[in-house]
């Protein structure tokens with residue numbers, strides 16, 4: 709496939725390597741040198757775009773791809789509030805978009821088991837649940853997109869929590885969660901690629917369910933596989949739909 713890379717930072721560069729290894733061609737890299745001048749027409753010869761840019765850039769990049777009729781895989785996080793709106797635009801305009809807060813196989817298995825665990829824990833009200841995520845200090849968004857997906861899985865299974873709240877530890881005053889709020893605690897430490905933990909705590913014990921990324925390789929390979937999966941499909945998809953659990 710001919711791929712456009714939207715964003716050529718830590719992820720974009722690794723995606724390029726996996727795409728080449730899997731026999732694809734990088735047709736265009738959109739980075740800080742050319743992004744101001746890129747028009748939809750510049751994208752029209754490609755088969756797919758892969759966006760790992762930054763929260764403030766994702767919506768513009770998606771709109772550009774829709775205008776160019778170019779399917780797009782979006783790994784950029786931090787624009788979750790606009791997801792429903794983008795889904796509607798995508799479907800109304802008969803475009804193709806696949807969003808994933810995390811493309812690694814391990815995390816997608818984690819998402820699935822997290823939902824099962826939430827249902828299993830639901831009757832046991834003596835347990836309080838919280839989510840913790842740790843990422844590198846360069847990360848722009850908080851909580852992580854992965855933590856939001858995990859929190860939504862818990863909120864769907866546990867009756868007594870209705871929404872999540874976020875504390876970015878060390879950055880100002882912290883919110884105290886109310887009984888119906890699910891706390892996501894975010895930590896920014898050194899160069900941590902991404903660690904997510906779900907904790908169920910009671911007076912007598914604690915369950916810790918944890919995923920640790922050792923590098924960005926799983927995310928990058930997953931994004932290329934997602935682009936291959938999206939080929940020939942129309943509509944709005946989430947990465948979880950690629951897996952048959």
Ligand SMILES: NC(=O)C1=CN([C@@H]2O[C@H](COP(=O)(O)OP(=O)(O)OC[C@H]3O[C@@H](n4cnc5c(N)ncnc54)[C@H](OP(=O)(O)O)[C@@H]3O)[C@@H](O)[C@H]2O)C=CC1
Pocket residue numbers: 714715716717718719720738739740743760761762763765769782783784785786808809810811812924927
């Ligand atoms: N879904 C997943 O599996 C994963 C998602 N992510 C997410 O992907 C995103 C990128 O992560 P990462 O690569 O680590 O971040 P980086 O900061 O290393 O790279 C982002 C790049 O995007 C560039 N950029 C900024 N604006 C635009 C634009 N309008 N068009 C194109 N490029 C632009 C930046 O350029 P400049 O430096 O000039 O500003 C930078 O080079 C983040 O939102 C992160 O949370 C990360 C890992 C996995």
Ligand SMILES: O=C(O)C1=N[C@H](C(=O)O)C[C@H](O)C1
Pocket residue numbers: 785809810843847851852853854855901902903927
């Ligand atoms: O910014 C990152 O690095 C990561 N972002 C994604 C997220 O917000 O969940 C995925 C991964 O955890 C790494």
